Structure formats: structure tokens, C-alpha cells
Amino acid sequence: MKNNNHKWILWVVVFIILAAFPRVFGIYYINFFAAFAIFSLYAVTLNLMLGYMGVLSFGHAMFFGTGAYATALALTHIQGFPLLPAVLVGGLAGGLLALILSPLLVRVTGTAFAMLTLAFGQLIFVLALKYREVTGGEDGIGGYPIPPLHIPGVASIDMTNQINFYYFAVAVVAICLFILWFYTQTPFGNVVVGVRDNSVRLDYLGFNLSQTKAINLIVCGAFAGIAGAVHALLQKLVSTVGVLDISTSFAPIMMAYIGGVGSFFGPIIGSGVLHLLEDLVIRFTQRIGLVNGVIFILVVLYAPTGLVGLFGAAKAKWFHRGKAS
């Protein structure tokens, strides 16, 4: 019961911080926080493959980027396309791509999976780069209208206002994160973890491996697509280098590892750490990758379970000592 109360207090505090954030900080930090939230969702979808199902995707940007492009294209070409459908289109596109690739992806594990996703990721990247008529090539797509959030009979909220958009983005990410967290708690979520631990045994327990893996891939793809869609709305510009390139694929991997693979909240912490770090480092040098790389190496070497794992170990040690004395 006490534990439950603590949890409620924690959530209320988080809610107040999120709500008060734009009142306290300037526009720069509002966008900074929105970007952090979007990448948190994106990194969580990667971790649902890496930490939960046990496969490493080196081309995760393809889901993120496809979602972003789908939203940008819908807003550019369809006049008066509303806001929520624009976000859903991104999710649908990401999920559809995962559905198309799943017959191949469910057949491989380990290095083969990583290489296959890398290949498809690069393929989509080149496709977006070369298919200029649709994607605008290197320039990407920009200048599309950001529709207002229209709640029938209540209000129409202007989304070009950055504070309003901040609330919208954070709400979408929070809802998605809740859905994904719930997803990990369902029987199906448990079966997915079984794939990671022992796929042969899972097969012999009567679970259809291919279907299980495919559904998880589609869920990851769809939510990564939603993250991409919100990203497209935030940046008001979608270009290959911004959403489809290899560094967009690697960013969530670093976030997941730094925060803690296998923990649901780990990638969110990782995303926060990397975003803060970038904000800090850029004041001194342009070479953010160098600093990120060093941190990544340190984490992999000395804290393979990430910050969440470190925290857990510290807590266990502390708790243990308290008990002994």
C-alpha cells in the first residue's frame, strides 16, 4: 500500500513537471523536451525488439522515417488533413513496412537479423534519396501545414503555437508509452520475452514463433512510425539525413544501452541522458559523436545493464547493507 502511494506521488510530480515545463523554460527548451519525448518513444520501440524479443535492429530508422515521410506527404498533398489522422498515418506506414518485411525478418535472429535490418534501412534511405518526385530527394519535404487539433464541439487548438504543440506531443508520447507498457504486461508481452529467452522451448510449448515475432515487429514498427510522425510535425521538415540515415538508426540503440536494455523505462532515461549531454557538449565542441561514443563504450564495458541496472545494483547493495546492520 505504501509502495502504491509512493508511485502515485511520483506520477503526480511527473505530471506537474510536464505541465509546468513550458511556463518555466523558454521555447528552445520546449522543443528540446518535445524532441526528447519523441526519441524516448522511438527508443522504447527499439528496446521492445532488443530487450524484450532479443533481436537488434540496425535499421530502425526505416520505421521512424517512413512514419515521418507518410505524415509529411499526407499533409502536403491532402488539403485540410486533420492532426490526429496525420499522426495515425505515420503509425500505419511504420506498421505496414514492418508487416511487409516481417516474412523475412521472422526467419532470422542474431547477426543475420541485424544485417538484414541494416540492409533494408539503407535501401529505404536510398529509395527516399533517389525518388525525388515524391520525397524531394536530399532536400526532403518541408513547408507543409500543421493542422490545428480540432475537438468537435469544444475547441480548435492552434498547433503552430509551440507551447500547444509541446502539450500535444507529450500527450501523444505519454499515451503511446502507456499502451506499450501495458502491452509488455499482457500475456502476449510475456510470450515475446519467451522468444528472447528460448525460442525453441517456446515453439515446443505450442506458441507459433513466426506469428509472435511478426506481431511484435509490427507493433514496434507502428509505434516507431508514430514517433516519426510527431517528429515530422515538430520539425516541419522531413529529409533523408534527418529521419532515415544510419545515425537515426543508431541513436535509439545507444539510448537503450545507456539507459538499460530489457527495462521498459531504460531507453527513456537513455534518451534523456543523451539529449542533455548533446545540449551540454555542443557549447564546447561540434564533435558530439565523439563524446557519445566514449560514453557508449564506457557503458558497454562497465555497466552492461545500463543506468537502470546500475541503479538497481546500488539499491540492492544499499538495501542489503541496511538489512545486515
Place this chain on the structure above:
Amino acid sequence: MNILETKGLYHDFSGLEVLFDVNLQVEEGERHAVIGPNGAGKTTLFNVVTGTYQPSRGKVFFKGKEITGAKPHKLTRLGVGRSFQITSTFNRLTTFQNIRLAILSKKGIRFHLFHKVDKMEDITKETEEVLKRINLDRERNMPAGMLSYGKHRSLEISLALATEPDLIMLDEPTAGMSRDETHYAVELIRRLTEGKTVVIIEHDMDVVFSLADRITVLHHGEILATGPPHQIRQNQAVKDAYLGETEVERA
């Protein structure tokens, strides 16, 4: 009635014949042991029957229905359970979660997305009952990979049994166990497979002769003899090929 039957089963690993015209018949309700020296093809026979490999030739029937080459998850749903020679559990999940996955499968809950699994009380209750029955309720929250060897083997056997199959295939359930652990495991198997059909691969002859109703001897991928224990004990060909050898080894 034969619950499991193989007809003219052949299997080869790129030219190396491992199974040669195997006609195995397992009657419903019996405990059937498959014995034979190392490399006789016992585990391969299991793998071909349970869908790990496709046979090169021949057919497999379960309850009179052909199941040749059917995928493991399909067979499990039909009612075939199997344990492995090399312990194969979900090592990072707790003992409870291991058994719970089997219970979920038994209940046909595979793609359920609308409830938290922790809140499904009937599942929790049933899982706990199973844990109690196999004496692992004290290890409930321990990751399977941290269990002692004997307990880990018990969990392995229990995973095969928890889906409540009609036919249970145990691949060397007592492999690597101490005398006490073996004794305990045999009791466990006897208790949990009451009235069910069991096919068991075993090297420990004490276990085989105390547990099995019928024995099939496999040698170089061929069936040398099939029959009740006392017949097998006296069979000259079996003595020459297998039982004799073990006695020499023991001496």
C-alpha cells in the same frame, strides 16, 4: 490402439544415415522406453517425431492422424509434449513465469492483449498449483537459470508436462543427476504421468527397468528389439549390442 506410430522412418544428415527403417509403435497409456548406445539415433528419432527435423522418408502417426513433419507448436497443440536432453528453459524468467507460459499455452491464451497477465487470477492459481506439485514453490521467484541442477531438470520435465499432453516424450530426463536426484525425478515422472503415455529415452538401466512397460532398443539407427523388460533383458542380440557393453563398462 497405438497413440504414436512411425512407419518406415529414415533420416540422414547429408548422407550419414541416422535412422534406418524405424517402425516404432507406442500403445496408449504405456510407458515406453527407447534405449541404445550413444549415437544410436534416439534423440534424432525424437527430433523427427516432434518436428525439429523432417524425415527423409517414412511417416509419423499420432492418434491415427498423420503428423509427419508438422511444426513443434502444432504438435504441442495436438497433445505432444517434450523435454530436452540439454535443459531448455527460459533462464532469465522466474520459475513461476516459466510454468505460467506453459499454462497460458494450455489455455490457448496466445495473442491476448487486453488484460495484464499478473491480474489473471485463474492463471496465477493454476501456475502455483503446478509449482506446488513439483516442489518448486519455494523457488517461485528465482530465475530458472539460477536453480540447482536437479531442480532445473525438474522444471525442464515439468514444462513438458504442464501443457497436459496426451503423449509425453522425455529425452534423458535424469541425465547428469545424482542418485538422489534421479530417484526423486523418477518419482516425479511416475506421479505426474499417471495414466498417460510416456516415451522416454534413458541410459540408466535401473530407471528403465523400473519405469517402462515396454522397451525398444535402437542400434545404429535400427530397431533391434521391442518388448516388455524381461524379454529385452534376455534378448541375445540386445545383450551383444548394448546391455553386455554396459556390464563390461561397469566392471
